[in-house]
Amino acid sequence: MPRETPYLQVADALRDRIKSGEWSVGEKLPSRARFAEEYGVGQSVAQRAMERLIIEGLLEGRAGSGTYVRRPRERLRMVRSRHRERRGGSPFRADMREQGRAGSWESRSEARTPAPERIAERLAITPGDPCVRTAYEFLADGQPVQLSESWEPMAITDGTPIVLPEMGPHAGAGVVERMRSIGVIIETAVEVPRPARATQEQANLLGISVGDLITEIERTYYDTEGRPVETADITVADVRWEIAYEIGIERPGA
Numbered sequence: 001m002p003r004e005t006p007y008l009q010v011a012d013a014l015r016d017r018i019k020s021g022e023w024s025v026g027e028k029l030p031s032r033a034r035f036a037e038e039y040g041v042g043q044s045v046a047q048r049a050m051e052r053l054i055i056e057g058l059l060e061g062r063a064g065s066g067t068y069v070r071r072p073r074e075r076l077r078m079v080r081s082r083h084r085e086r087r088g089g090s091p092f093r094a095d096m097r098e099q100g101r102a103g104s105w106e107s108r109s110e111a112r113t114p115a116p117e118r119i120a121e122r123l124a125i126t127p128g129d130p131c132v133r134t135a136y137e138f139l140a141d142g143q144p145v146q147l148s149e150s151w152e153p154m155a156i157t158d159g160t161p162i163v164l165p166e167m168g169p170h171a172g173a174g175v176v177e178r179m180r181s182i183g184v185i186i187e188t189a190v191e192v193p194r195p196a197r198a199t200q201e202q203a204n205l206l207g208i209s210v211g212d213l214i215t216e217i218e219r220t221y222y223d224t225e226g227r228p229v230e231t232a233d234i235t236v237a238d239v240r241w242e243i244a245y246e247i248g249i250e251r252p253g254a
Contacts, residue, residue: 010049081246101140147235192218213238
């Protein structure tokens, strides 16, 4: 979008003033009418500029009160690494433990759920084939961290102790360890991160505002034969977490 767009010009100017400390954290900003007059634009333009800064996390709107400078949130790093799958147990719990946090999650599974077309394509199965769909809400010290929707083909797990991910002897162990217990060896994970804006449901579950930036990760696990055995859509609040990828480099002769 070109920078000559009026609301972006106003947003740039207000952002600079906020970062320079003209208004302190928690301080109420002047009205949109005041900014519209100051910058020679319509009130709708001023409103769009302020809404953009709300989405960026610099401002927050309070119903019936006005717009205020938002307190910066601590932004932590979430490292996605091949080594996270080699530690045994839940990779998420291990990740949180390394940050001195207690990782936990809530989940609900639905067996024999027909695979929608987009999931069937990722799992190399026929649309409508039965899968186990599991929705997760991951927490650190009781606070929401990420969401995940996982799909596993029942052609692989049906009749085994791991058919429901969070029940049985391997509950909570993670996909790699669970699959290994039935002789399915996962060799590769492919992740595709994409930026997006939080929907109402995602915002409610993650404790953020509608329209906040999120990172959506499309992850698929493949076994040693290249067969996809699980796929998931992972959602992380960008305002709280940045995603980093650790890439191992093979040493010569290794």
